[in-house]
Amino acid sequence: MLQIADLTKRFGGLVALDRVTLDFEANVLHAIIGPNGAGKTTLFNTISGMLRSDSGTVRFRGTDISGMAPHRISRLGMSRSLQIKSVFDSMTVAENLWIAAQAREGVMHPFSNRRRFGRTAARVDEILEQTGLEGLRASPAGTLSYGDVALLEIGIALATGPTLLLLDEPICGMGPAETESTVEKIRHLAESVDIIIIEHDMPVVFDLAEWITVMAQGGVLARGTPQDIAENAAVREAYLGDEDDDDEDGEGDGFDA
Amino acid sequence: MKERINRSVLLTVLALLLAAPWLLPAVGFDYWLDILAEILIWSLFAASVNLLFGYVGLLSFGQALFFGMGMFGVAIGVAKLGLGFWPALGLGMVVAVATAAVAGALAVRLTWHYFAIITVVFSLIFYFIALSAKPLTGGDDGTSFSMPPMLTLGESELSLTDQTVQYLFILLVVGFAFFVKYLIVRSPFGMALMAVRENDVRASLIGLNVYFLRWIAFVVAGGFAGLAGCLFALFGRYASATYMFYHVSGEGVVWTIVGGAGTLFGPAIGAALLIVVREELSNMWEHYPILVGIVVILTVIFAPKGLMGMWNALLDRLASPSADGTKKDEGPREAIETAVAPVKGEAGP
Amino acid sequence: MDIVVALAFNGLVWGLIIALIALGLSIIFGLLDIINLAHGDFFMVGTVLTWFVLEATGNYWIAFLIVPLMGFLMGALVERAVIQPIRGTAALSIVATFGLSIIIQEVVRAGFGAAPKRILPPIEGTIPLFGIEYDIYRIFAAGVSIVAIFGFFAFLHRTKLGTWMRAVRFDRDTALAMGVPARTVYMVTFALGFAMAALGGAVAAPITTVDFQTGVDVLPFCFMAVIIGGLGNLPGTVAAAVLLAVTEGIVTSFTDPTVARIVSLCLMSAVLIARPHGIFAGATR
Numbered sequence: 001m002l003q004i005a006d007l008t009k010r011f012g013g014l015v016a017l018d019r020v021t022l023d024f025e026a027n028v029l030h031a032i033i034g035p036n037g038a039g040k041t042t043l044f045n046t047i048s049g050m051l052r053s054d055s056g057t058v059r060f061r062g063t064d065i066s067g068m069a070p071h072r073i074s075r076l077g078m079s080r081s082l083q084i085k086s087v088f089d090s091m092t093v094a095e096n097l098w099i100a101a102q103a104r105e106g107v108m109h110p111f112s113n114r115r116r117f118g119r120t121a122a123r124v125d126e127i128l129e130q131t132g133l134e135g136l137r138a139s140p141a142g143t144l145s146y147g148d149v150a151l152l153e154i155g156i157a158l159a160t161g162p163t164l165l166l167l168d169e170p171i172c173g174m175g176p177a178e179t180e181s182t183v184e185k186i187r188h189l190a191e192s193v194d195i196i197i198i199e200h201d202m203p204v205v206f207d208l209a210e211w212i213t214v215m216a217q218g219g220v221l222a223r224g225t226p227q228d229i230a231e232n233a234a235v236r237e238a239y240l241g242d243e244d245d246d247d248e249d250g251e252g253d254g255f256d257a
Numbered sequence: 258m259k260e261r262i263n264r265s266v267l268l269t270v271l272a273l274l275l276a277a278p279w280l281l282p283a284v285g286f287d288y289w290l291d292i293l294a295e296i297l298i299w300s301l302f303a304a305s306v307n308l309l310f311g312y313v314g315l316l317s318f319g320q321a322l323f324f325g326m327g328m329f330g331v332a333i334g335v336a337k338l339g340l341g342f343w344p345a346l347g348l349g350m351v352v353a354v355a356t357a358a359v360a361g362a363l364a365v366r367l368t369w370h371y372f373a374i375i376t377v378v379f380s381l382i383f384y385f386i387a388l389s390a391k392p393l394t395g396g397d398d399g400t401s402f403s404m405p406p407m408l409t410l411g412e413s414e415l416s417l418t419d420q421t422v423q424y425l426f427i428l429l430v431v432g433f434a435f436f437v438k439y440l441i442v443r444s445p446f447g448m449a450l451m452a453v454r455e456n457d458v459r460a461s462l463i464g465l466n467v468y469f470l471r472w473i474a475f476v477v478a479g480g481f482a483g484l485a486g487c488l489f490a491l492f493g494r495y496a497s498a499t500y501m502f503y504h505v506s507g508e509g510v511v512w513t514i515v516g517g518a519g520t521l522f523g524p525a526i527g528a529a530l531l532i533v534v535r536e537e538l539s540n541m542w543e544h545y546p547i548l549v550g551i552v553v554i555l556t557v558i559f560a561p562k563g564l565m566g567m568w569n570a571l572l573d574r575l576a577s578p579s580a581d582g583t584k585k586d587e588g589p590r591e592a593i594e595t596a597v598a599p600v601k602g603e604a605g606p
Numbered sequence: 607m608d609i610v611v612a613l614a615f616n617g618l619v620w621g622l623i624i625a626l627i628a629l630g631l632s633i634i635f636g637l638l639d640i641i642n643l644a645h646g647d648f649f650m651v652g653t654v655l656t657w658f659v660l661e662a663t664g665n666y667w668i669a670f671l672i673v674p675l676m677g678f679l680m681g682a683l684v685e686r687a688v689i690q691p692i693r694g695t696a697a698l699s700i701v702a703t704f705g706l707s708i709i710i711q712e713v714v715r716a717g718f719g720a721a722p723k724r725i726l727p728p729i730e731g732t733i734p735l736f737g738i739e740y741d742i743y744r745i746f747a748a749g750v751s752i753v754a755i756f757g758f759f760a761f762l763h764r765t766k767l768g769t770w771m772r773a774v775r776f777d778r779d780t781a782l783a784m785g786v787p788a789r790t791v792y793m794v795t796f797a798l799g800f801a802m803a804a805l806g807g808a809v810a811a812p813i814t815t816v817d818f819q820t821g822v823d824v825l826p827f828c829f830m831a832v833i834i835g836g837l838g839n840l841p842g843t844v845a846a847a848v849l850l851a852v853t854e855g856i857v858t859s860f861t862d863p864t865v866a867r868i869v870s871l872c873l874m875s876a877v878l879i880a881r882p883h884g885i886f887a888g889a890t891r
Contacts, residue, residue: 314697316697316700316701318700363875363879366879367878367879369697370635370639370641370700371878373641373700374641374829374833374878375875375878375879377826377829378826378829378871378874378875378878379875381826381871382868382871382872382875385864385867385868385871386868388864389862389864389865389868504822507643507704510701510704511701511704511705514698514701543716544712544713544715544716546708546709546711546712547708547709547712547713547716549705549708550705550706550707550708550709550712551705551709552705553701553702553704553705553708554688554692554702554705554706554709557692557698557699557701557702557705558688558691558692558702561698
């Protein structure tokens with residue numbers, strides 16, 4: 001479904017991705033884990049077109065998408081949520097979802113009332129139900145709680161009608177109850193959409209993922225089923241040797257699975 | 258942002274504007290008809306600034322360029338090419354929109370302060386060109402022309418030389434432009450523009466072509482400014498490079514901010530207010546621009562959403578005294594920042 | 607040929623004065639994230655204050671000494687009254703400085719009058735230079751600008767305040783976290799920017815006209831120097847100012863000065879557009 005070959009990305013002298021080669025199969029819920037600075041988010045950024053790689057190729061369902069603009073990649077059916085939650089703050093929850101849903105259908109209707117787009121409205125209702133945000137549909141996104149913004153992130157990504165969903169720390173900032181229900185939602189979503197998830201919360205990862213990729217220092221350290229990974233000595237070492245490096249959020253970063 | 262304009266208020270204002278040619282002489286304010294016409298034209302100009310700043314988050318200090326192009330298109334069309342009324346108007350629009358298409362293709366690659374700077378630079382370049390191309394533009398003196406008739410039917414002809422006809426024509430054109438802007442704002446395209454304003458990275462990730470949307474908005478805004486320029490040339494029978502200078506753009510920005518960026522009628526209200534202030538005060542106090550400057554700074558500090566923003570906030574508070582007051586205390590400044598600031602990080606392609 | 611040499615020298619002198627003003631514009635942009643549309647007017651205020659002090663005392667040198675100080679104080683005042691309240695509304699700061707520009711110009715028009723005035727050079731006479739007779743005062747003006755520019759760089763690199771300013775410019779968040787007093791740094795930066803523009807005005811007053819509108823001509827030139835020299839690149843700004851002014855001076859001897867200005871502006875657009883967005887984004891943060 002998604003083939004990454006020799007993907008390299010440098011920031012000045014720092015090698016964020018070092019000839020990463022990965023193959024993500026369809027119909028499997030993938031997770032990517034790794035210490036901070038391992039290159040997980042850079043990988044997502046490069047795949048989704050936000051960053052241009054220095055070398056290497058990315059193929060998505062047979063199409064070479066390396067160097068393609070983000071909006072074109074999105075229209076091919078790849079959608080993502082962002083680690084630093086970013087939604088359209090002064091628009092309402094429903095409007096956030098509406099524009100995401102309409103983006104695929106085309107927005108070059110400069111003179112028609114947006115109420116006429118019934119299919120998009122139906123899609124918005126559907127997503128509101130899936131994410132459980134119905135009660136907040138008229139609230140400006142900027143006024144939502146952190147957990148609700150995280151849900152809206154997923155909702156926006158979903159509204160574009162993707163066939164592949166890249167989720168970057170989707171439960172970051174949620175309380176235990178919210179986390180549990182979100183994990184269930186993701187599991188449910190995975191039945192219809194391919195999902196690759198970056199997550200720091202190990203219990204969640206090991207509960208959810210069917211196939212885990214461990215990254216460290218811009219490279220791939222290990223791949224396997226959750227059980228393989230839990231028993232992998234190199235992985236444990238990478239995490240234990242990482243204690244002084246957690247400047248990003250320091251939260252849920254331990255390897256206590 | 259919800260626009261809280263009552264339909265009946267809007268219709269009343271429209272009716273008053275339509276009746277103005279007969280109402281004003283009745284109360285002895287004849288010469289206000291021309292001021293009203295001028296307000297309408299500059300409202301359209303402010304609407305052009307607003308379309309970019311209020312709805313796409315791009316602050317242009319160069320809209321005067323397209324205003325001037327519209328002016329010169331009309332003036333040169335009539336005076337040098339001998340065109341009639343409608344062809345000259347068409348020429349003004351074509352010239353303005355074409356300039357906007359080229360300038361926009363370059364300018365919207367930048368955002369934030371750099372966009373503001375490059376728009377100033379573009380308008381300065383054409384300002385100096387207009388100054389030095391004396392044979393065509395008349396340089397410092399500008400180009401004046403005599404008004405060709407709009408419509409000739411046998412013996413009688415319809416022309417803007419009739420003050421009432423001129424006013425109604427301007428009202429009709431400006432009204433139509435505002436209607437178009439209203440359609441755009443509530444359309445999917447308008448929503449896409451707002452998404453780009455709110456968060457351009459996010460917008461590109463949901464599949465919006467940020468560069469293209471910004472460019473289209475720039476061209477449309479250039480068309481609005483050009484139309485205002487065409488009308489102003491017809492109104493004054495005159496075109497001058499002075500109107501291309503960035504100070505003219507700055508006035509449009511000031512009206513927009515004072516009236517309320519991102520609202521349909523805020524800029525018109527701002528333009529009306531400041532032009533009335535000018536007309537009333539300039540006779541009494543020569544240095545009234547000091548007051549304008551102070552109002553601008555106070556608006557930026559205390560009411561960055563402008564008069565319409567204050568009005569909307571007031572209505573919101575009246576409508577729901579304490580319903581969702583918890584999150585509202587962030588202060589207006591923060592709110593406008595998220596509302597108008599394009600994301601500072603990497604932009605789209 | 608003589609005219610070319612003279613105009614080239616005039617360009618050099620003018621370029622050094624512009625460099626002095628543009629440095630202020632550049633640090634205000636770099637540290638406060640503010641596009642100061644009133645910066646040209648700060649220069650204009652310098653020329654007007656010089657005229658007033660000269661009228662009052664009859665001595666240019668008194669003006670030369672106290673005008674920059676007055677500029678510094680006015681800068682601190684403006685920073686406190688206008689700039690500090692709008693920090694955080696970066697998008698609108700450009701609108702506020704536009705309003706400031708309107709106020710300054712109109713106040714000067716009210717107090718000084720709309721008619722341009724001239725100041726006689728305090729040093730008279732010419733000396734032979736590359737085959738022409740050149741005004742001694744203009745050479746003095748160039749010298750003052752050079753000393754002031756070097757003084758500014760020394761200030762940035764040798765004093766605690768200057769180090770703070772560089773720290774804030776380099777990485778605001780870290781600098782603030784390390785206890786750099788932000789408010790002081792912002793105020794001094796703005797005041798210093800005003801003072802340098804005012805010094806430029808005091809130096810330029812005898813070789814240009816004193817007029818409430820001169821700021822409008824100077825501002826685009828300063829922006830060109832800052833952009834072409836590279837945002838955040840202070841020596842680059844100085845070099846660009848001098849280069850632009852000399853080039854415009856020479857071009858002016860062949861053709862219309864407006865053409866020279868158009869060419870400079872086109873060059874500036876090209877630089878702005880060709881810069882990758884990332885560099886700019888880094889600089890605005």
